[in-house]
Amino acid sequence: MDRWEGAAMLIREIEKSDLPELMEIYTYLHDSAIPAINNETEALWCKIMNDPNHHIIAGITDNRIISTCVLMIIPNLTHNQRPYALIENVITHPAYRNQGHATQILEYAKSLAVDNGCYKIMLMTGSKKDTTLTFYEHAGYNRSDKTAFVQWLI
Numbered sequence: 001m002d003r004w005e006g007a008a009m010l011i012r013e014i015e016k017s018d019l020p021e022l023m024e025i026y027t028y029l030h031d032s033a034i035p036a037i038n039n040e041t042e043a044l045w046c047k048i049m050n051d052p053n054h055h056i057i058a059g060i061t062d063n064r065i066i067s068t069c070v071l072m073i074i075p076n077l078t079h080n081q082r083p084y085a086l087i088e089n090v091i092t093h094p095a096y097r098n099q100g101h102a103t104q105i106l107e108y109a110k111s112l113a114v115d116n117g118c119y120k121i122m123l124m125t126g127s128k129k130d131t132t133l134t135f136y137e138h139a140g141y142n143r144s145d146k147t148a149f150v151q152w153l154i
């Protein structure tokens with residue numbers, strides 16, 4: 001998909017050179033330190049970059065990534081063999097929150113899912129904050145159609 005311009009933010013898919021910045025913004029997901037980029041990280045990054053169903057969307061303002069999410073397109077044998085999409089790792093830099101950036105990122109992700117013929121997008125959040133849940137509802141997601149379960153393997 002082409003790049004989008006909206007409200008002073010460029011939206012595009014991640015590029016190979018964006019890894020250090022992406023890792024930096026991911027620290028705001030769980031308040032953790034920036035992990036070292038080593039050979040194992042680089043190998044995983046190459047695998048992600050070469051996967052046509054793995055889309056990392058970046059919102060860029062002031063020449064830096066300020067908002068991002070991951071969209072996975074999952075091939076499917078049901079629903080007339082139409083794929084579905086999964087969104088994960090939605091994050092906006094704290095200095096840029098509540099300005100519509102994540103909404104724009106999710107709209108871009110939705111357009112990618114539509115372009116790929118997906119029949120639905122699923123999104124889960126670990127947040128229990130009503131403001132976060134309301135944000136996702138305003139972005140078009142509902143919390144009544146499905147029940148999500150998670151089994152942690154570590």
